[in-house]
Amino acid sequence: MPYLRGKVVVAMAAAEASVVHRAMDGRRFLLTGPLDFSAPFTSVVELAIAGRQHEFTAGSVGLADELAQALGYTDFDEELTYQGGSLLTARVTSYDGQVQLDEDRLVGAWRGRRYCFVTQMYGASTADLLAVLRTLRITEHDDGIVVRPDSRAGSRFAAPATVIKEVPGLGLLDMTPLTAERARQLPSWRGLRTRAGELFRDTLSDGRPYFVLAAADTWVTVLPLADTVVDQVPDLVDRLRVQSAE
Numbered sequence: 001m002p003y004l005r006g007k008v009v010v011a012m013a014a015a016e017a018s019v020v021h022r023a024m025d026g027r028r029f030l031l032t033g034p035l036d037f038s039a040p041f042t043s044v045v046e047l048a049i050a051g052r053q054h055e056f057t058a059g060s061v062g063l064a065d066e067l068a069q070a071l072g073y074t075d076f077d078e079e080l081t082y083q084g085g086s087l088l089t090a091r092v093t094s095y096d097g098q099v100q101l102d103e104d105r106l107v108g109a110w111r112g113r114r115y116c117f118v119t120q121m122y123g124a125s126t127a128d129l130l131a132v133l134r135t136l137r138i139t140e141h142d143d144g145i146v147v148r149p150d151s152r153a154g155s156r157f158a159a160p161a162t163v164i165k166e167v168p169g170l171g172l173l174d175m176t177p178l179t180a181e182r183a184r185q186l187p188s189w190r191g192l193r194t195r196a197g198e199l200f201r202d203t204l205s206d207g208r209p210y211f212v213l214a215a216a217d218t219w220v221t222v223l224p225l226a227d228t229v230v231d232q233v234p235d236l237v238d239r240l241r242v243q244s245a246e
Contacts, residue, residue, distance in 0.1 A: 020245050022144030023161035024058050024117070028245035029175050029218065035239060036168045043144060045161035049132050050154045058117035058145045064088060064109035067118050071107065078126060083138045085112040089126050108133075112140035117147070170236045171228045174221040177244070182219045186212075194238040213237055217244045 019037040022028045024045040031037055042059040057063070068074065068090065076088035088109040093102050106124040110117050110133070121129060135155035137148040149155035163175045176182070191198035197215035204210055209230055213220040220242055224230050 020143050021163050021165065022141055022146065023163045024056060024145060024147055025157055025161040026146045026148075027161065027177060028143065029163050030241070030243050030245040031165070031167075031173075032241040033239045035170065035236065037165075039166045039168070041144075041163055041165040043161050043163050045147070046158040047136075047147070047149055048156050048158045049135050049149070053158060054119060054121070054132060056117050056119045056147065058115060061111060061114055061116050064111055064116050064118055067107065067109070076107075076109070082110065082130075082133070085110050085116075085138070085140065087111075087130075087133070089129065110138060110145075112145065114142070115140055115145045117145050166225070167240075169227060169229075170233065170240070171222050171224040173242075174223070175242065176219050178214060178217050178219045183214070186214055192234055194234065196237050196240045196242060199234060199237055211237070213240075213242070215242050218242050 016032060016034055017037050018030065018032040020028050020030050021041045021043070024043045040060045042057055042063070044055065044057050047054050047056065064076075068076070071092050071094075073090055073092060076090045078087075078089045080087045080089075088111060090107045092105045092107055094105070104123050106121045106126070106129060108119050108121070108129045119129075119132075121132070135150050135153035137150070139146045139148070149157060160177050160179070163173075165173045165175070167173060186198075187200060191200040191214070194213075197213050197218075200212045200214075202210060202212065209224060211222040211224075211233055213222060222233060222237065224233065
């Protein structure tokens with residue numbers, strides 16, 4: 001990662017805003033600054049259950065319907081009452097051109113009052129999905145959904161959960177704890193010192209730029225979007241505070 005030199009100084013003209021989002025493993029991330037935090041967030045976590053990896057994505061209560069629309073079906077096949085919410089399932093068949101075979105997927109969505117999470121399983125039945133979910137305790141909070149794996153049932157987190165958040169003008173933020181393993185991935189030289197932490201710039205394989213922010217206890221990947229002026233990213237990051245709220 002090429003480094004950025006200097007210290008950014010920005011006039012704080014806009015009003016401060018703050019928001020807290022809860023990741024699926026229970027960690028909470030606090031965002032503060034004169035930026036627009038009104039967009040919804042998602043959280044993604046991978047769990048190892050009975051020797052298999054399962055990915056869960058949580059978001060606002062409409063996430064299940066958005067997934068249904070993206071996959072081309074209009075309604076779920078089944079709805080069950082489960083752990084204080086509704087469990088919705090649908091079967092989707094799609095053609096995989098690489099292997100030249102039809103793929104049969106079971107889509108499951110747990111929906112609460114304000115949030116829901118979704119997962120997909122290949123060649124599975126509703127009974128298979130329930131067997132996976134029985135290894136988890138689901139809790140909905142005001143700031144997100146948490147799933148707690150039961151190690152006695154062969155369930156555990158495969159990695160820390162992430163929180164993904166779009167901030168207009170800045171880009172897409174992907175937040176996860178700054179672990180020792182993550183810290184070892186940082187360059188040996190210093191990045192740009194901002195009030196949010198050290199900022200590094202790098203390039204994706206397709207040539208697009210992205211940034212990594214090493215905050216006090218949080219690793220943040222910043223992916224510029226269509227409305228992002230890349231040269232302004234360091235100034236905007238300098239207005240941002242991101243930290244664990246635990």
